[in-house]
Amino acid sequence: MRRTRSLVPLVGVLPFLAYLAVFLLIPTVVVIVGAFTENGTFDLGNIRALSNSATVDALRNSVVLSGSTALIGGVLGALLATVIASAPERSLLRRAVLALSGSLAQTGGVSLAFAWMATIGGTGTLTVLLQKALSVDIYGSGWLYTLHGLILVYCYFQIPLMVIVFLPAVDGLRAQWREAAETLGASRLQYLTQVAGPLLLPAFLGSLLLLFANAFAAYATAAALVSQGSPILPLMIRAALTSEIVLGQQHLAYAIALEMIVVVALVMTAYALLLRRSSRWMR
Amino acid sequence: MSTSGKGPVGVEFVDLHRHFGTVRGLDGLSLAIEPGELVCLLGPSGCGKTTALRIVAGLDHPTSGEVLVGGKDVTGVPTNKRDMGMVFQAYSLFPHLSAADNVAFGLKLRGLGARERRKRAYEMLELVGLSVHADRYPHQLSGGQQQRVALARALAFQPSVLLLDEPLSALDAKVRVQLRDEIRRVQLEVGTTTLFVTHDQEEALAISDRVGVMNAGRLEQLAAPAELYSSPASQFVAEFVGLTNRVPAQARDGRAIVLGDQEVPALAGSVAGDGLALIRPEAIAVEPDEQGTATVTQLSFRGPITQVHCELGGSELLVQMASAEAQQLTLGGRVRLVIAPAPVLVVPA
Numbered sequence: 001m002r003r004t005r006s007l008v009p010l011v012g013v014l015p016f017l018a019y020l021a022v023f024l025l026i027p028t029v030v031v032i033v034g035a036f037t038e039n040g041t042f043d044l045g046n047i048r049a050l051s052n053s054a055t056v057d058a059l060r061n062s063v064v065l066s067g068s069t070a071l072i073g074g075v076l077g078a079l080l081a082t083v084i085a086s087a088p089e090r091s092l093l094r095r096a097v098l099a100l101s102g103s104l105a106q107t108g109g110v111s112l113a114f115a116w117m118a119t120i121g122g123t124g125t126l127t128v129l130l131q132k133a134l135s136v137d138i139y140g141s142g143w144l145y146t147l148h149g150l151i152l153v154y155c156y157f158q159i160p161l162m163v164i165v166f167l168p169a170v171d172g173l174r175a176q177w178r179e180a181a182e183t184l185g186a187s188r189l190q191y192l193t194q195v196a197g198p199l200l201l202p203a204f205l206g207s208l209l210l211l212f213a214n215a216f217a218a219y220a221t222a223a224a225l226v227s228q229g230s231p232i233l234p235l236m237i238r239a240a241l242t243s244e245i246v247l248g249q250q251h252l253a254y255a256i257a258l259e260m261i262v263v264v265a266l267v268m269t270a271y272a273l274l275l276r277r278s279s280r281w282m283r
Numbered sequence: 284m285s286t287s288g289k290g291p292v293g294v295e296f297v298d299l300h301r302h303f304g305t306v307r308g309l310d311g312l313s314l315a316i317e318p319g320e321l322v323c324l325l326g327p328s329g330c331g332k333t334t335a336l337r338i339v340a341g342l343d344h345p346t347s348g349e350v351l352v353g354g355k356d357v358t359g360v361p362t363n364k365r366d367m368g369m370v371f372q373a374y375s376l377f378p379h380l381s382a383a384d385n386v387a388f389g390l391k392l393r394g395l396g397a398r399e400r401r402k403r404a405y406e407m408l409e410l411v412g413l414s415v416h417a418d419r420y421p422h423q424l425s426g427g428q429q430q431r432v433a434l435a436r437a438l439a440f441q442p443s444v445l446l447l448d449e450p451l452s453a454l455d456a457k458v459r460v461q462l463r464d465e466i467r468r469v470q471l472e473v474g475t476t477t478l479f480v481t482h483d484q485e486e487a488l489a490i491s492d493r494v495g496v497m498n499a500g501r502l503e504q505l506a507a508p509a510e511l512y513s514s515p516a517s518q519f520v521a522e523f524v525g526l527t528n529r530v531p532a533q534a535r536d537g538r539a540i541v542l543g544d545q546e547v548p549a550l551a552g553s554v555a556g557d558g559l560a561l562i563r564p565e566a567i568a569v570e571p572d573e574q575g576t577a578t579v580t581q582l583s584f585r586g587p588i589t590q591v592h593c594e595l596g597g598s599e600l601l602v603q604m605a606s607a608e609a610q611q612l613t614l615g616g617r618v619r620l621v622i623a624p625a626p627v628l629v630v631p632a
């Protein structure tokens with residue numbers, strides 16, 4: 001009697017558990033198993049292959065790309081969030097920036113890549129315009145299609161994502177804290193460095209980690225923009241899966257995917273820890 | 284412990300106006316607080332109490348008028364230079380700092396060394412009875428404890444003026460009473476000139492040297508609690524502070540005749556001729572009398588006192604009397620009402 005009753009609540013979450021199993025657990029298991037096997041037997045060859053110079057380079061590039069866009073997007077996004085947080089709840093500025101951020105943070109893939117190519121690509125509108133008007137060549141040797149190009153393009157969705165994830169933290173700063181600090185004798189700068197700064201730091205770092213993970217796992221935009229070579233990990237997985245030169249690299253793809261899962265899992269764990277800390281404060 | 288070497292200072296509002304668009308938050312507020320005094324600003328919601336307090340703190344600015352502290356106009360002085368401790372309604376402690384560090388915040392800004400700060404923070408926490416929780420963070424403290432820490436923080440740097448904006452309104456009744464007495468004890472101990480905002484008349488009467496009753500952005504009356512209660516200057520004050528009955532009266536030559544033939548003194552500010560006398564429930568005595576003109580319609584026991592509702596000539600009167608005396612009354616019984624010879628305010632009918 002007792003047993004069955006305590007199981008009843010579980011029935012409600014069954015669909016969710018099934019969903020998790022199908023879309024998260026099973027793929028992860030497949031990746032792990034795939035990474036450690038070759039032709040059906042246990043094999044560490046693919047894991048060892050992760051230390052190839054090409055794979056290490058791709059990992060480094062991925063980290064540079066994710067790290068730099070997290071930092072750039074994080075700083076600019078945080079500034080933007082601070083500006084709109086000071087606007088009234090129902091102001092046009094605030095609603096406009098939020099709506100725009102909401103959709104831009106989701107933008108990515110082919111459409112985003114194409115928009116940039118059409119603007120500053122080899123025959124892009126801006127490229128041609130500047131070439132004709134000022135004889136300035138912004139296309140250069142095709143930097144848009146390299147890591148630098150990816151950094152620029154990724155910022156396009158990293159900044160709005162930062163606005164969305166960081167704004168609640170800025171909104172969580174109570175007016176009383178600023179006013180209390182002021183009555184206690186704090187200047188504007190002292191309030192920022194001794195109250196607002198320390199209070200926002202965990203949320204800021206946490207948001208950076210989220211942005212890092214977001215860029216680290218992004219695939220579609222890079223795939224559309226970069227057609228030659230595989231400068232970053234997601235593109236290496238593509239190469240390993242579709243390679244016609246070297247057959248049977250599928251299990252290397254699993255190993256790289258596992259590497260990415262580990263990185264993202266570490267980053268997200270750190271994110272959760274930071275978030276827990278600041279949410280305790282902001283209660 | 285005294286307010287450093289500075290000694291307490293007086294605070295004066297001179298014809299303060301604060302307009303928010305067409306809304307007049309303050310509409311000519313003038314008020315003088317003596318050095319070392321605790322004055323409560325009391326009034327209904329929206330009458331401008333918070334606005335007045337924020338203007339003193341420099342967190343808001345008057346449309347016109349000035350605030351004098353120790354005789355000097357501080358209107359142009361920024362908040363962080365005003366040297367005023369402020370306690371907010373709730374949740375104003377810095378959540379990332381322990382109780383002791385919160386209290387020491389103002390001292391740190393004034394350049395006190397770490398040792399000295401810590402010592403002083405402990406003293407202040409001791410004063411509000413919280414030194415055992417010095418290392419706790421705000422989220423580990425109850426609402427009442429948080430407000431004690433906020434009080435200690437506001438007083439730690441020995442401000443010239445202490446400002447409190449409904450500091451007890453987020454607490455439950457029992458803690459509220461405890462803490463208000465504690466605030467008064469601490470205030471008397473440090474001797475800081477204090478402005479306390481509340482809409483709770485019992486609170487105001489219990490802790491103030493004087494109470495300023497506000498209505499619609501202006502001061503109605505500033506007086507000691509007992510005087511405010513016994514000699515209200517206006518109908519608004521009489522009805523806002525304590526319970527009152529409105530009894531038809533004829534007033535002339537400083538006297539008022541109520542309930543047909545009973546004569547009582549009329550307060551300054553009373554109208555002449557026909558009006559309504561505002562009479563406190565405890566200023567009416569009820570005596571059982573078969574020939575009486577009133578009837579008891581309700582008896583409600585409140586411990587030491589009993590509230591008696593009487594019907595007289597179509598209108599209802601509220602009487603408060605000792606429960607022991609109320610025992611001789613019966614529901615529906617005939618009674619005679621006797622008005623105590625205390626002065627009453629007669630207002631236009």
Ligand SMILES: Nc1ncnc2c1ncn2[C@@H]1O[C@H](COP(=O)(O)OP(=O)(O)OP(=O)(O)O)[C@@H](O)[C@H]1O
Pocket residue numbers: 303306307308309326327328329330331332333334335482
């Ligand atoms: N920032 C503001 N903008 C517009 N109107 C305001 C603003 N602040 C206060 N008011 C108005 O000024 C009047 C006085 O407000 P205030 O907050 O001083 O009242 P209060 O006496 O403190 O009331 P309560 O007991 O509800 O706290 C109110 O009518 C209020 O609506």
Ligand SMILES: [Mg+2]
Pocket residue numbers: 332333334
């Ligand atoms: Mg208020």
